[in-house]
Amino acid sequence: MYGKIGVVGLGYVGLTLAAALARKGYEVHGVDTSPAVREALRAGRVHLFEPGIEEVFAETVGRNVFVPTELPADVDVAVISVSTPVDDRTRQPDLTNLAAAAEQVADWCGPDTLVVVRSTVPVGTSRRVVLPALLAAWGRARLVMAPERTIQGQALRELVELPQVVGGLDDESRQAGIDFFGGLANRVVPVSSLEAAELVKLSNNCHTDLIYSFGNELALIAERHGLDPLEVIGAANLDYPRPDLSKPGYVGGGCLSKDPYIMINSAGGEPGPFLVGAARRLNEYLPVHVANRVVDLLRQVRGGTVGARLAVLGWAYKGWPPTDDMRGTPIATMMPVFRSAGMTVVGHDPMVPDEVIHRHGGEPTSIDKAFSDADAVLVINDHPDYRAIRIETLLGGGGPRPALVYDSWRILDEAAITAAGIRYAGIGYLPYPRTPAPVPAPARGA
Incomplete structure (x- = not known):
């Protein structure tokens, strides 16, 4: 027909x-x-x-x-x-x-x-x-x-x-x-x-934004108390017969970054909506929060940020399924924080062309150089190439290495990173740095 x-x-x-x-x-x-x-x-x-x-x-x-x-x-x-x-x-x-x-x-x-x-x-x-x-x-x-x-x-x-x-x-x-x-x-x-169909689309996307925002809220609370949000969420979900809690993470893209505002417009003002706007504000706050945490941690481990070199892995708004979409990407709101701290940003993304990284204020780099030429590494998305990173291979040569790795999705080998003397952190996760074993003083008279 x-x-x-x-x-x-x-x-x-x-x-x-x-x-x-x-x-x-x-x-x-x-x-x-x-x-x-x-x-x-x-x-x-x-x-x-x-x-x-x-x-x-x-x-x-x-x-x-x-x-x-x-x-x-x-x-x-x-x-x-x-x-x-x-x-x-x-x-x-x-x-x-x-x-x-x-x-x-x-x-x-x-x-x-x-x-x-x-x-x-x-x-x-x-x-x-x-x-x-x-x-x-x-x-x-x-x-x-x-x-x-x-x-x-x-x-x-x-x-x-x-x-x-x-x-x-x-x-x-x-x-x-x-x-x-x-x-x-x-x-x-x-x-x-027509109206029912319009509300279906908004309902799907805004509900997703709400779910993700709760995982992010838990991460911020866990961070305040020195807890691991993945441990808390994993224990809460295990064999519990109610809806699973979402892991923390960035929420962007062409739909989730704008559809909540379309839903708010549909609500027509007072007395609501109550949840949709709050969830969106929290999800938009998270990248800024992470950027400030990276700056704070780099000050702790390096003594300052002016002139520091930050390698950002993952510029598209998500890594899985892979995309080159930069709409709602976390790096857009992170860059002003890094610039104001006097940092130089280099970037890598398997899906994003070099000219797009340039346009967003970064200098293209490789994964290898990210771990050898930068003072800190920030992993923003979970592209399979980043999940496949072998830390022992990257750091095994004994050459220069970063002082900090902020692994937003917790996909890298934390034990291998900390064993190399590198500070490790993630969203809502700021474990205390491992204290190196003291070197015994030489015996008197030796």
Whole structure:
């Protein structure tokens, strides 16, 4: 029934959906406002990292995937997947891209086109922002909201395996959405309205932010009392029949760093929400807290920070599944702390190009040099390359070595690091440094 699909916005959400649809045999027409993105995709080059995407585009561009400057008028479905950023200062969602995309779809297509909102939006936005543009041009519309809920690194699989939530303007729209996504996913979950579908997406992401924030809160409390948060969390979870506590860690990315603010906007002010904003503030505070801890510890072990060289491993916002996404990366809020302390920052990330590290204020380095040429090493993400580090091999030559290793994810060999005389720490974990065994004084008269 639906064979010709248009996708408006070829960022992460639109690009992965286009690839998944192409693998299912649909004819996909993707448009984007960026000439560079259009040019790259027409040549089969993908502008972001996601396993499997590059192979799909290399095989399908020019066959059943096309990248025009505007959608053909006869597409059966037009999916709007443009960005809905949050203003850095006001924390209010910016729906400019969404409104522009709705106007474009209204100009390009017609009332028989099923319009799908895929972007994350405040509750009520599909009806308030997208629908009026369609009605003004067509007099009637078929409109659904079907939120994207994939995790980076597993998008192509999850687009098929995760249930696709579909809310419609009316029964006809909802059924059309069910039919469309039924050709992609193993299961479709219909909900009663556009607004219900909008709230589903916000609920998933904000709940994740809340869960992670509690693990971070425990880590901060454990740090204050000289405890190991992983010991506490592990003991609390072991064979306990209630939901597991999350380990501490940074919470970033394109969704979790902005969707809580979209949820807050949806709440409409007093008396709430009570939890979502507090959780987001805590998760945004954590990188700054860690940066200050690194500075404090380096002062203790080195006697100062001016001129100190800090090696940061992991610049993307997460390491597993691997990504090159810098949205919501911890290093962005850490760098001002390091600069004010007079430190030089060098960086490594298997997924992030050198020019991006440069752009964020670092000098590219290697893992080997991080442990031989720096005064301190900060591990920010848990990329498999960092989990595979053999400390004994890196430090076995007897040459220069860092005075401090701050292992945010506790993935390195703590015993090998401390045995080498290096101070070790992690999020919420500041073990007392091992005191070297005293060297016996020579016997009198020797």
